[in-house]
Amino acid sequence: MTNSKSSLFALACLMLVLVLTFSCAPKDIYEGIYKAEDKTSQKYCNSQIELMEKGLAVWRVPDDEVSFRWDIKDGEIWLSTKSGGIIIGKIKDETIQIKLPGIKAVCSFKKVPVE
Numbered sequence: 001m002t003n004s005k006s007s008l009f010a011l012a013c014l015m016l017v018l019v020l021t022f023s024c025a026p027k028d029i030y031e032g033i034y035k036a037e038d039k040t041s042q043k044y045c046n047s048q049i050e051l052m053e054k055g056l057a058v059w060r061v062p063d064d065e066v067s068f069r070w071d072i073k074d075g076e077i078w079l080s081t082k083s084g085g086i087i088i089g090k091i092k093d094e095t096i097q098i099k100l101p102g103i104k105a106v107c108s109f110k111k112v113p114v115e
Contacts, residue, residue: 027072028053034096034109049096049109050078 034049055077056098057070069080077096079087089098094111 027055030072030077030091032114033112035112037095037108037110047109048112 031051031053034051034114036047047059050060051070052058055069055071057066057068058065059079066081067099068082071078071080074089075091077089079089079098081087087098089096089099091097095107096109098109099106
């Protein structure tokens with residue numbers, strides 16, 4: 001290869017590596033415990049969502065907990081229940097906003113800082 005073709009090839013390879021690096025955000029940045037911020041629903045005001053590795057998660061309310069799977073798609077979090085239901089939430093910074101079935105308000109869950 002000539003020098004200009006080698007430079008062009010190296011630049012193309014560098015661009016490909018950068019695109020792949022920044023287009024695939026690792027899921028582990030979302031892992032952690034998120035506590036409900038809203039007080040709009042007594043049922044959900046003390047709830048928390050724990051996102052764990054390998055797409056596993058638990059949603060805890062004062063008297064119950066439900067396990068589910070989670071995934072990130074286009075800036076949204078998809079919570080898949082064992083019964084086949086899917087709840088889609090929006091992720092913004094360290095907050096997850098979810099419209100819960102049965103209530104008209106959107107609930108916000110804020111990530112708890114790791115100590």
